[in-house]
Amino acid sequence: MQRYFTNELIAENNTLTVLGEDAHHMIQVMRMIPGDEVYVVVDAVTYTMTIVEGSSKSVLLQVKDKQDQTNEMPVKVSIVCGLPKGDKLELITQKATELGMHTLYPFEAKRSIVKWDKQKNEKKIARLQKIAKEAAEQSHRSMIPHIHTAISIKELLDISNSYHVRFVADEEDAKLEERQRFSDLLKKVNGVESILIVFGPEGGLDRHEIKALHENGFQSISLGPRILRTETAPLYALSAISYEYE
Incomplete structure (x- = not known):
């Protein structure tokens, strides 16, 4: 059954009016008629x-009725x-939304080749938020992940203080023979309410960024012995968390 998100409120007579793109999608794209049901x-x-x-x-x-079941992860990642x-x-x-991501923070890392000015930032975020909405509908989420504006390292450190557990994916850690398994770390923090994980751009994070994150309570994680692409x-990581907690 098709799923839609709306900011409209349910009226006292238990009706709700959907407007704009979602209304167009129901009638023109899905060819729905009176009597059809949607989530x-x-x-x-x-x-x-x-x-x-x-x-x-x-x-x-x-x-018609309210669904009691939720498809959200037990931890906000x-x-x-x-x-x-x-x-x-x-x-x-798109894919992180399908896998249960709560919020996405684009990060202006030192090694990021791409730079966003204010105008590009606004357009990119609007585009990404639309992708997140469509992916949340397709995967039957109960919420749409929030796509934050691009942040600096200072803003990242400030934001991180509101999270219970903070990880940073460090490709140098993957090269160590005695690296700590991500699954073992997840078992140790089972039951926390929120997790924040930092990933670098192509070329990885700068060592000064890693140092700053470590000094602010981040713990390095290894995602196995192979070096993974930034995407x-x-x-x-989200798949591993889902496997461990769901």
Whole structure:
């Protein structure tokens, strides 16, 4: 069944009106008619609703029932990605949303070749937020991950203080013979409410960045003996967390 997210509120008579792109998608793309049912997520709660009437601009829905089950991870996992080249951040956004990511922070790392000015920042974030919404609908999430504006190392350190556990993926750690397994670290922190993981861009994180993160409570993690691409590493980590906790 098709799923939609909305900021509209359910009226006292248990109806809800969907507007704009979602209304167009229901009527023009999915060819839905009165009597068809959809899932609609309102304030992180999923409802089954029936179409009463609609056009490509507005669809009136009637609440049928509320779904008690949630598909969210038991821990809020936020990802920090050094700005990568090309459309890699779009891939990360889409797949990480499917895997349960809570928030994405694009990071202006020292080795990031890509630089975002204010205008590009706004356009990129809007594009990524739309990708996250579509991926959340497809994967039947109960919330849409928040895509933050690009942050500096100082802003990253400030943001990290609100997280219970902080990891940094360090490719140098992967080269060590006695590296600590990521799964072992996850077992030690089982039950925490939030995890923040930092990944570098192509070329990895600068050693001064690693040092600053360590000094602010970050722990290095190894994602196995192989060096992963910048777009692969976050997906590996999210998959490992899902396997361990879900």
